[in-house]
Amino acid sequence: MADSAALRGGVIGAGVFGGYHARQYAQQDGAVLSAVLDPHPDRAAKVAMPLGGRAFHELDAFLEAVDVVTVASPATVHAEHVLAALAAGKPVYVEKPIAVSVADAERIRRSAAAKGLVLACGHQERVVFRAMGLLDVPEQPLRLEALRHGPPSERSRDVSAVLDLMVHDIDLALSLTTARPLTGGLRASGGWDDTLAELAFDDGFSARFDVSRQAAARKRTMRVVFPSGEVEIDFVARTFRNTTPFGLDPDFADTPAGRDPLGASIASFLMAVRGAAPRPVVTADEAIRALDVALAVEGGAQLSAPAA
Template identity: 40%
Template sequence: MTLKAGVAGAGVFGGYHANKYAEAADATLTAIYDPDPDRATLAAKMHDCEACTDYSDFLSKIDLLTIAAPASFHYELALRALKAGRHCLIEKPIALNVADADRLIEIAAGENLILQIGHQERYVFEAFGILSRADKPREVRSRRLNKFSGRAMDVSVVFDLMIHDLDMLGQIAGGTVESLTASEVCEHGPHADRTDAEIVFAGGLKASLAASRLEQTPTRDMTLVYDDGEIVIDFLKREITNTTGTPLALEFGAQDAPLAFRDPLAFGTQSFIRSVLTGDAPTVSGTAGRAALDLAIRIEQAAA
């Protein structure tokens, strides 16, 4: 069975997702939606598929879709898609408030639809067995620092960038938050362009997170500190270093690394298609997306 796939959003990230569907074996990229007719037409021509500016018409042509529109439109587009019986992969964040996230999760479950959230960095953790380690880190430090580009200005840097690390942190910590402090800097509008947060979880794990879209040198890394060493992941260089006494589940060089490490976006797309075909649980569920969203909201509230 070949599924008919679509992408809602003809921006840069919509193009990335369209490329992954174009490469997929069990899905055909059928349509791209964008309310801007020029953007929709240009993107559709690049992928030899149909351009749609009417969302209902777009949904009638597909079986599943990726929502790669600005975050402030995620809930509305996903709600309409799920109500139309379409499986959804929503780029992070799942929504902008917990009530909307709960509504999407409820509809997907009630209609037996796959709802997957685009926290692609998670796949690196899973591929290398970090989440399944018997020992847990006592400290986590993450930096997700970008240059200013003007994109994603409808939300803060917490929802745009830090939320990736919040998803991974939530999987590692597995406990409630005991204390949280945060600070923010706004330079290009009402939403934070840099946010720093300090979190202590039940059990003692301490996390320091920094996210920014104001830097000159892009940095995306995470350090996990254990009693016997550190695991350092460089998400930009696609490199991982382990100085602990426990080997990782996979020890690959760059040329031999699994797809989940080399191309998380492709891995996520393929996993989404497989879940639709088999009914298996998605790699990153709506509930997981909700957990990351909840922590993001708490950080924004603390910073404000």
């Protein structure tokens, strides 16, 4: 796949995020949207056909029609779809979370490694941190406080708010520190749609995560405290306040990556597939670290799926 031919992109899942990914393949240089797979053929056709792709409802036929695969199906079937795509020799970009168990995530990692295939995970908000310059700050953080609230939605109801929302902020916290979470350093409480967690790390860093899918309005903020100052981010307004001496980019939202983090993440994946980049934005190892912490939060809060 290192030649100049356009890569045929395929998307599993014709929901909201599947549509986002299908449009990315249709507009990325060196790629085309070839196929969309969904158990509901009409939904697949609605996403695929306006972009020049074909609709599929059978996995084997879909995999024959594509070179690279995005898995944007419900999280509870991520592992099934990723493993099938890898078995067919296809590089995979899987939306977060990489799986809903560490055991399945490890199976995915081993399969990709054994076949030498690129595997990326859709924690694309790391692109925003990179655009801001936060990933280049030469200090370890002391404290992180993240709040991610939104109104009720039917999307991602197969997993808790921890795996739906909090896992984003867990990954961002892990991207800022080399420290490791302490065994026994977790306190968590809440329910399936609202969860609060406090996490301690082995170098004294601590993080607080607050998520809700039952809020009256959308609110996403983060405060990161460094020895030399702090950064307060409003992800909805796409602004931040910086009292550190480090030159973060106040115009990050106007950069190509800041305007389209998903597009930058997909472009990085395709470059890695072609051998033009050493890795995607988020690797399997990083996705598994975030999943491991998220599942510990679920266990600490004793979350279980509500009765149907």
